Amino acid sequence: MNIQCELDFFTKDTRKEKSYIDFHSHNGYELVYYASGHGRTTIGDKVYPYQAGQFSVIEPNCPHDEYRESATEVHFLVFSYNNYPIALRNHVYTEPGDAPIKQLMHKLGEEMLRKNSFSPILLRCYLTELIVEIGKISGEKLQHAEPEDQLLYAKSYIEQYAADKINLPKLAETHGYSYDYFRHLFKENTGYSPMQYIMLHRFKKAKQLLAESRESITTIALECGFSNTPQFCAMFKKQFGVSPLQYKGKISNKNS
Structure with a gap:
């Protein structure tokens, strides 16, 4: 049973x-x-x-804030994870006396400074350990998912990270399938x-941004995961019969 996760960034700060x-x-x-200080954080509603020796877990796209009653040293990271097989939920936890979270955060920070050819592997290992420790603490x-549930996790992962470069063979491997069989099951289940x-x-996402934002076509293309503007425009026109700019113009005219 593999854990599919990837570190996006890690940093320390004294607030x-x-x-x-x-x-x-x-x-x-x-x-x-x-790591020190005390205050409060609102996660969702x-x-x-919080106080020293505690840590917060915040789910993707969940609004949260932070107020420090005293100076607070924080170590924080953002990471991608398909929430399987250990479910992570919004909460502030107190870690046990042997401080596994603190130790793993320290290892992450040390490895981020080293930045050698082994670092990506070690960082993923430390992140996996963190997820396991959080599961134990929580x-x-x-x-244990049935095939239909496995596909639900895969679908949710793709929906969340569609704009990123997704390693589909690795995603299939995470759920215990060869890519060919995963592709077959996925298409059978979703039609795609x-x-x-x-x-x-x-x-x-591109249609939503074209309709609601004032960002340039180039910015929208990159935000939605396309390699460049010409590729985005060609694929968009092939899919919808109009260019992104024409689509944006039609939406603007309807709303005016």
């Missing part, structure tokens, strides 16, 4: 007394370890006090191949 970070969110999971039971499903959600 001043009586300082505040307003509500914001991330595309991936966030883990914040409070719930307020949690008391979550391992999930995995790559078609990725493109479906890239186009869905």
